[in-house]
Amino acid sequence: MRPSRSFWIGLSIILAACLLSPSWTVAGVNVQCPGDNDGDAQWATAGETQPGNTQCMHLAAGDGFVTMADGHLQYMFGFSDVTGVAPADVMNTGMLAAQFPGPTIKVKEGTNFYLTLTNVGMVMRPDLFDPHTVHFHGFPNAASIFDGEPMASISINMGSSLTYYYTAPDPGTYMYHCHVEATEHMQMGMLANLWVTPLQDGTDPGTNCASQKFVYNDGDGSTCYDVDFPVQIHAFDSNFHDLHVAVQPLPFALMKDNYPMLNGRGYPDTVNTAALPAPGENGGKDSQIVSSLITATVGQKVLLRVSSLSTVDYYTLTVLGIPMKVVGKDAKMLRSSTGTNLSYLTNSVTLGGGETYDVILDTAGVTPGTYFLYATDLNNLSNDSQDYGGMMTEIVISL
Amino acid sequence: MKRTGMKRSLLTALAAAVFLLCGTMPAIAAINGITGTTFNLTAKSGYISTAEGGSYLAWGYANGNGLMQFPGPTLIVNQGAVVTVNLTNALAVPVSIVFPGQTGVIASGGSQGMLTREAAAAGGTVSYTFTASRPGTYTYYSGTQPDVQVEMGLAGALIVRPGTPGQAYDHADSAFDHEYLFFLSDMDPNIHDAVAAGNLTPDTTSHFAVYWLINGRTAPDTMAAAGAAWLPHQPYNIMPMMHPGERILIRMIGAGRDAHPFHTHGNHHRIIARDGRMLSSAPANGADLGEQAFTTSAVPGSTVDAIYTWTGDKMGWDFYGHAGPGGETGQACVDAGVALAAGESLADHCKPFPVTLPSQETLTFGQFYSGSPFLGAMGTLPPGEGGFNPNGGFLFMWHSHNEKEIVNFDIFPGGLLTMLLIEHPSVPLMNP
Numbered sequence: 001m002r003p004s005r006s007f008w009i010g011l012s013i014i015l016a017a018c019l020l021s022p023s024w025t026v027a028g029v030n031v032q033c034p035g036d037n038d039g040d041a042q043w044a045t046a047g048e049t050q051p052g053n054t055q056c057m058h059l060a061a062g063d064g065f066v067t068m069a070d071g072h073l074q075y076m077f078g079f080s081d082v083t084g085v086a087p088a089d090v091m092n093t094g095m096l097a098a099q100f101p102g103p104t105i106k107v108k109e110g111t112n113f114y115l116t117l118t119n120v121g122m123v124m125r126p127d128l129f130d131p132h133t134v135h136f137h138g139f140p141n142a143a144s145i146f147d148g149e150p151m152a153s154i155s156i157n158m159g160s161s162l163t164y165y166y167t168a169p170d171p172g173t174y175m176y177h178c179h180v181e182a183t184e185h186m187q188m189g190m191l192a193n194l195w196v197t198p199l200q201d202g203t204d205p206g207t208n209c210a211s212q213k214f215v216y217n218d219g220d221g222s223t224c225y226d227v228d229f230p231v232q233i234h235a236f237d238s239n240f241h242d243l244h245v246a247v248q249p250l251p252f253a254l255m256k257d258n259y260p261m262l263n264g265r266g267y268p269d270t271v272n273t274a275a276l277p278a279p280g281e282n283g284g285k286d287s288q289i290v291s292s293l294i295t296a297t298v299g300q301k302v303l304l305r306v307s308s309l310s311t312v313d314y315y316t317l318t319v320l321g322i323p324m325k326v327v328g329k330d331a332k333m334l335r336s337s338t339g340t341n342l343s344y345l346t347n348s349v350t351l352g353g354g355e356t357y358d359v360i361l362d363t364a365g366v367t368p369g370t371y372f373l374y375a376t377d378l379n380n381l382s383n384d385s386q387d388y389g390g391m392m393t394e395i396v397i398s399l
Numbered sequence: 400m401k402r403t404g405m406k407r408s409l410l411t412a413l414a415a416a417v418f419l420l421c422g423t424m425p426a427i428a429a430i431n432g433i434t435g436t437t438f439n440l441t442a443k444s445g446y447i448s449t450a451e452g453g454s455y456l457a458w459g460y461a462n463g464n465g466l467m468q469f470p471g472p473t474l475i476v477n478q479g480a481v482v483t484v485n486l487t488n489a490l491a492v493p494v495s496i497v498f499p500g501q502t503g504v505i506a507s508g509g510s511q512g513m514l515t516r517e518a519a520a521a522g523g524t525v526s527y528t529f530t531a532s533r534p535g536t537y538t539y540y541s542g543t544q545p546d547v548q549v550e551m552g553l554a555g556a557l558i559v560r561p562g563t564p565g566q567a568y569d570h571a572d573s574a575f576d577h578e579y580l581f582f583l584s585d586m587d588p589n590i591h592d593a594v595a596a597g598n599l600t601p602d603t604t605s606h607f608a609v610y611w612l613i614n615g616r617t618a619p620d621t622m623a624a625a626g627a628a629w630l631p632h633q634p635y636n637i638m639p640m641m642h643p644g645e646r647i648l649i650r651m652i653g654a655g656r657d658a659h660p661f662h663t664h665g666n667h668h669r670i671i672a673r674d675g676r677m678l679s680s681a682p683a684n685g686a687d688l689g690e691q692a693f694t695t696s697a698v699p700g701s702t703v704d705a706i707y708t709w710t711g712d713k714m715g716w717d718f719y720g721h722a723g724p725g726g727e728t729g730q731a732c733v734d735a736g737v738a739l740a741a742g743e744s745l746a747d748h749c750k751p752f753p754v755t756l757p758s759q760e761t762l763t764f765g766q767f768y769s770g771s772p773f774l775g776a777m778g779t780l781p782p783g784e785g786g787f788n789p790n791g792g793f794l795f796m797w798h799s800h801n802e803k804e805i806v807n808f809d810i811f812p813g814g815l816l817t818m819l820l821i822e823h824p825s826v827p828l829m830n831p
């Protein structure tokens with residue numbers, strides 16, 4: 001919270017008519033999306049035309065509740081997708097609608113991507129006036145203004161909207177998260193998947209890739225995959241969250257996670273293909289919609305988009321029974337500077353916060369059945385005191 | 400979460416740094432340290448400060464009769480030099496130095512300890528001699544009860560320079576315009592307090608860090624001037640600076656108990672070497688096996704060299720704020736008389752800023768925000784906002800992405816964090 005904010009209200013802002021000054025607009029929910037006339041970040045209304053090579057999305061940032069795999073109700077901050085919602089309804093729709101993880105962003109390389117973020121406020125913490133941002137974690141050659149890191153740029157206050165713009169310059173597996181008071185807002189859950197698909201998609205680089213889907217512009221089909229799944233590492237310190245909703249001082253340095261998760265759930269919730277039951281405290285809004293069940297048929301290449309937005313610990317993931325081929329790290333294809341393929345086979349990948357791996361499981365010749373993906377730091381196979389669960393999911397290979 | 404207090408201390412700490420931002424530019428930003436072939440170090444004690452006001456007993460290596468410092472003096476030597484380090488021990492416990500990555504180290508004097516010869520407590524001496532045979536980034540630290548002594552601060556960096564100036568190794572892939580040390584560590588004050596209370600062999604098995612540091616400082620002290628008078632035992636700062644297109648050499652050392660995932664905002668970095676060895680398929684091939692990353696772990700005891708650059712390419716708008724008189728873009732804008740900035744890509748030349756920024760009362764402003772989205776431009780900000788970016792630079796946070804580590808105990812922001820400053824090509828850099 002910035003106390004100085006109150007001093008600005010009522011100030012008349014005189015803007016220098018400088019060549020370099022962008023124009024300024026008014027407060028309130030305000031989507032900026034070329035060709036969208038009614039502010040819902042879509043082109044569904046008559047008379048609206050989607051410009052070529054353009055994608056829009058509207059996220060709300062606020063708070064809400066999720067349910068841990070042992071039943072513990074957990075207060076959180078997070079994002080929800082309000083794309084398609086009329087501006088007048090965005091505040092109500094976005095309030096207490098935080099999702100964990102946030103809505104996945106998938107955008108094709110080279111697309112003009114307009115992401116509007118509306119801060120709907122924290123209903124359970126009316127004493128707070130925290131702004132929020134979106135940090136496009138890992139996007140190359142970023143500008144400070146769209147980096148979402150609040151010390152070097154701007155963040156959006158309650159009740160208003162800020163639109164980010166990127167050209168999605170390079171394909172790969174990224175993440176996004178709020179960067180305001182990052183230790184707190186990220187521990188609280190303002191985290192999500194962000195993927196950029198390559199221009200090579202839908203083309204045939206002369207190899208056997210029936211899906212014509214690739215992780216990167218590899219030129220040789222070596223990053224071909226058939227199905228892709230998010231594997232995003234999260235963990236919650238329930239003590240931190242419980243103190244938060246109780247409006248107590250927060251222990252930053254003593255933060256200690258006790259709910260290790262994949263895509264916002266602990267096992268066995270990870271394999272539930274449906275949204276988890278919506279907590280009544282959310283007013284019945286679904287808050288955990290991303291399943292971690294991985295399914296494929298024998299012969300398919302399965303892309304695991306592995307990322308970590310843990311705020312405390314490193315984690316190591318393994319797949320029991322299927323070799324893991326690492327083809328990318330941090331949204332870069334593993335290639336030498338002279339083009340040599342540096343992908344490698346392994347049985348585990350280790351991630352600190354802010355790292356991603358692209359892992360392909362080739363299921364050719366794999367016996368149909370259920371395989372497990374889990375954290376090899378085995379104490380993480382727990383949901384707090386429930387010592388069976390945690391950071392684990394299943395890979396179901398069928399004929 | 401309230402952070403009023405932190406803002407105040409951030410402002411205080413940065414005042415000195417901003418003063419220096421307006422200074423003149425050294426030819427190549429050098430890493431602070433001591434050069435030569437013979438180094439006289441003294442192990443002694445002193446107090447180090449954390450940015451939220453903590454003060455903790457520490458042990459460290461001093462340059463000669465100077466103050467104890469953490470990290471110890473960065474020893475900068477030339478490849479092939481025969482290096483001698485004479486250690487005098489002013490502490491009440493035996494002390495030594497090991498040089499991981501150096502071969503043929505000859506220790507003389509003192510008495511034999513577990514890992515090397517040691518200088519006896521209270522005045523003992525020992526000497527180490529080795530030939531700095533390979534260029535690179537290395538660390539040195541105490542080989543005597545290192546679980547306590549390294550935690551207490553007896554550690555530093557060793558840089559071996561190749562024959563070619565402006566390179567980290569014998570290959571142009573390691574060429575840089577600016578180089579910076581990132582000596583990443585963590586601290587459990589309970590151990591320091593135990594030593595201060597007279598327990599010289601405290602239990603370190605329950606180590607639990609609550610401070611995280613770069614070059615011995617917690618943010619925002621990381622960004623204050625080197626040699627700041629109010630940090631007498633922590634002389635090294637870290638605030639990388641560059642112009643678009645320039646190359647920064649990151650010399651990163653894992654110097655703590657834990658690994659730290661170091662994230663560079665703004666762009667990827669290319670890892671060119673690990674533990675003093677270029678990632679080469681063959682010596683002539685440079686860092687061809689080096690991978691690009693946006694987060695690289697500093698693993699305890701190991702080093703990483705990486706090259707970071709930033710061009711702003713493919714941004715989709717002209718971050719210099721160029722505008723064609725008739726709305727031209729690209730070559731047409733050049734033809735219309737609007738020149739490219741040095742290194743600017745033609746593709747985005749004169750392309751307009753893509754969105755309209757919200758009105759000011761709906762925004763919270765960062766202390767490093769210039770008020771303008773354009774490089775080298777200043778915008779109008781409400782009174783009291785911004786102020787720490789006098790030339791309209793782009794700033795990017797470089798920090799531990801185990802975000803718990805960017806606090807000073809329970810105060811955010813702090814810890815293992817600094818800001819990269821990218822200045823307009825016309826603005827001289829000052830590397831405080």
Ligand SMILES: [Cu+2]
Nearest residue numbers: 132178180185
């Ligand atoms: Cu936030």
Ligand SMILES: [Cu+2]
Nearest residue numbers: 135137177354
């Ligand atoms: Cu991040």
